Amino acid sequence: MEKSSLNNYNSFNKNGQIQSPRTRQTTISFSNDTLDQQSEHSNRENNTDNLLGGxxxxxxxxxxxxxxxxxxxxxxxxxxxxxxFVKSFSEIIESKIKRYNSNGRFGKIEEDDLFFMESVRRISKLTNVLSEFSSDTNINSSLDQTSVALQHAMVFLEEEFRALLEDSRNDQSSDPQNFHKFSSFNSKNQQEHSDRCSIQREPDSGDSDDYPAYSPEALTKLREIATTMISAGYETECCQVYYLSRRNAIRNQMMKLEREVILNMDDVVKMPWEVLETEISRWINMVKTWSEIIFPGEKRLGESVFSDYPQIRQGLLSNIVRTVVIQLLDFSEATAMAKRSAEKLFKYLDMYEALQNLIPAISGESFSDDLMAEVSEAADRIGESAVSIFCDLENSIKSDAARTPVPGGAVHPLTRYVMNYLKYACEYKDTLEKVFTKQTELDKNYINIPAVSNNLSTQDLERESESPHNLDTVVHTTPFAIQVVTLMDLLDANLGRKANLYKDPSLRNVFLMNNGRYILQKVKGSNEIRQVMGDTWCRRRSTVVRMYHKNYQRETWNRVLQCLNHDGLLINGKANKPLLKERFKIFTTIFEEIHRTQSTWVVSDEQLQSELRISISAVVIPAYRSFVGRFKQYLDSGKQADKYIKYQPEDIESLIEGLFEGNTTSMGRRKT
Structure with a gap:
């Protein structure tokens, strides 16, 4: 359009100025003095209405x-x-800013605020249009006025933007008492068992949608200011205020909750485990708070404030998240570098799970793939440490070469340690499956499955393939399941060597029976480890334990039953009294020796203890009762009979009930 087009739209007044088609009143040329006067008498509604209308x-x-x-x-x-009116418009905006600064009424009257925001956007457009005619010196004065007014408006809006973001009245989360309900996690740090490290549990339920707790009105004002500043070319200033305010808000929340971990890598690497364990628990709680509450809340806030600018929103959220995540990853990296030991496994697995849960929290269009890759790599390094710790259990089993047998054939401490370790490790079965599978993918040779002989005192097994640990008994031959089977094989081989420390074959079988039963009960008592080993393994383990039981009975009580053999005691209907007396004497001697010895042996499993006593009684008592009933009459009556028949069947049964208590029991005699 040429200049003539402008003339067609407007007429010139007598001074040569562009005149609007509307009839103009000189009274609406607002000077600063007039506006100040109106501000001083704002209670005069008519004057205020006229001013706003003008x-x-x-x-x-x-x-x-x-x-x-x-x-x-x-x-x-x-x-x-x-x-x-161009000059008047600049003055209106300047005066409006002064009024807001003097009485702090921005955000109080919606109509005024909407008009002001629209005016700022309009003067921004006017400044941009006038700048296109910057070669025209006639407009320099007007351009300077609009530019100054725009700059002052941007400074004002920047401060209001910051105040709204930081206003504790709008953000209830600035109060730690209010925020605590969103991040109250169970800090169950007591040891559930002496063989297991404390495990951090799931967070209590909390309405994460309440963070950050800005009112709808505050969100509307924030969105309006952001839109105005960005459209006016002040994107950098707007984003900087938003970034700093939200970053500081996150830091303040963590400091108020005493959950900020401020440790450098050297501190973590050198830190004693007792201290580091506490720091890890705090770190896990922090990751959960950020991934489940803060990050989603910041994403919702960004989507609300910068709804019209998705790319700006994505960049801001990515920068805010990166600042926080890098701090988290620094601690994770340092922990992975710390010296590894068995008790650290469960905390490492907790850290791995926390990082895995962090990935979906920061996934999506708002966050960069590079950041998610960094989190994933950090999780992999923690997972690698966990795998290494778990596999080190092999060396612990192999290196346990005690030279002294456990008194009484009781369950060996190594058995308790390994099985409790496996029991609690299998509570992390899904996580361990992930980390073992990942490590297998990274290094096909990482998991070394040694060829372990299934040494279960297999002289009583028909062939080695009957061992309950063969892989064909395991339901799923995953890398983790294979590792568990390997550890079970190593444990059995170690127990077989420890059994050979007992000179008494009977005690050797009691030791293997005790440990085998303990292993079986631990597997049956844990759904997680039973899922790994499978029902077939349990049945075959039960068979092996019963075999030890039979071996014990054969080694111990066959000698007793041989004394009660009837052969050779009656010849042509007459009793061979010398041989009969000798048999009674030998029985008493052998039984008392067995009782004296085996009452000190230990069978701590009550069911197994009961089964043993019942099986012994079922074999010995009927044979002894029959022997006494048939041959007592051939002995001289009175004191001579008592001399050879020291115990009645009821006495024997009572004494059997005292076996495997771990204490020496005096040999009493029931009087007939």
Whole structure:
């Protein structure tokens, strides 16, 4: 459009200025003095209404003016003198800012605020349009006025933006008492068992949608200010305020909750485990709070404030998240570098799970793939440490070469340690499956499955393939399941060597029976480890334990039963009294020796103890009762009979009930 087009739209007044088609009143040329006077008497409603109405009229005139000069194609042709309402419009905005600064009424009257925000956006457009005619010296004065007014408006909005973001009245989460309900995690740090490290449990339920707790009105104002500043070319200032405010808000929350971990890598690597364990628990709680509450909340806030600018929102959220995540990963990296030991496994697995849960929290369009890759790599390194610790259990079993047998054939401490370790490790079965599978993918040779002989005192097994640990008994031959089977094989081989420390074959079988039963009960008592080993393994383990039981009975009580053999005691219906007396004497001697010895042996499993006693009684008592009943009559009555028949069947049964208690029991005699 040429200059003539501008003339067609507007007429010139007598001073040569562009005149709007509307009839203009000189009284709406607002000076600073007039506006200040109006501010001092704001309670006068009529004057306020007139002022607001006049300001709206000027704003509409400016809008029309912007449309007209925007349509000019030849910007080099310049403009006639700028109309007075352009200056008035700049003064209106300047005066409005002064009023807001003096009485703090921004955000109190919605109509005023909406008009002000629209005016700022309009003067931004006016400044941009006028700058296209910057070669025209006639407009320099007007351009300077609009530019200054715009700059002052941006400074004001920047401060209001910051105040809204940091206003504790709008963000209830600044109160740690309010925020605590969103992040109250169980800190169950007591040891559930002496063989297991403390495990951090799931967080209590909390409404994470309440963070950050800005009111709908505050969110609307934040969105309006952000949109105005960005559209006016002040994107950098807007984003900087938002980034710093939200970053500081996150830091403050963590400090108020005493969950901020401020440790460098050297501190972590050198830290005693007792201290590091506490720091890990705090770190896990922090990751859960951020991944389940803060990150989703920050994402919702960004989507609300920068709804019209998705790329800006994505960049801001990515930067905020990266700042936090890098701090988390630094601690994780340092922990992975610390010296590894068996008791650290469960905390490492907790850390791995926390990092795995962090990935979906920071996934999506708002966050970079590089950041998620860094989290994933950190989780892999923690997982690698966990795998290494778990596999080190092999060396612990192999190196346990005690030279002294456990008194009484009781369950060996190594058995308790390994089985409790496996029991609690299998509570992390899904996690361990992931880390073992991942490590297998990274290094096909990482998991070394040694060829372990299934040494279960297999002289009583028909063939080695009957061992309950063969892989064909395991339901799923995953890398983790194979590792568990390997550890079981190593444990059995170690127990076989420890059994050979007992000179008494009977005690050797009691030792293997005790440990085998303990292993079986631990597997049956844990759904997780039973899922790994399978029902077939349990049945075959039960068979092996019963075999030890039979071996014990054969080694111990066959000698007793041989004394009660009837052969050779009656010849042509007459008793061989010397041989009969000798048999009774030998029985008493052998039984008392067995009782004296085996009452000190230990069978701590009550069911197994009962089964042993019942099986012994079922074999010995009927044979002894039959022997006494048949041959007592051939002995001389009275004291001579008591001399050879020291115990009645009831006495024997009572004494059997005292076996395997771990204490020496006096040999009593029931009087007939």
């Amino acid at each position: 300001a709206h009229q000027v704003s509409e005139d400016v809008n029309e003016f912007i449309g007209v000069i925007s349509a000019i194609d030849d910007k080099s042709s310049g403009l006639p003198e700028i109309p007075d």
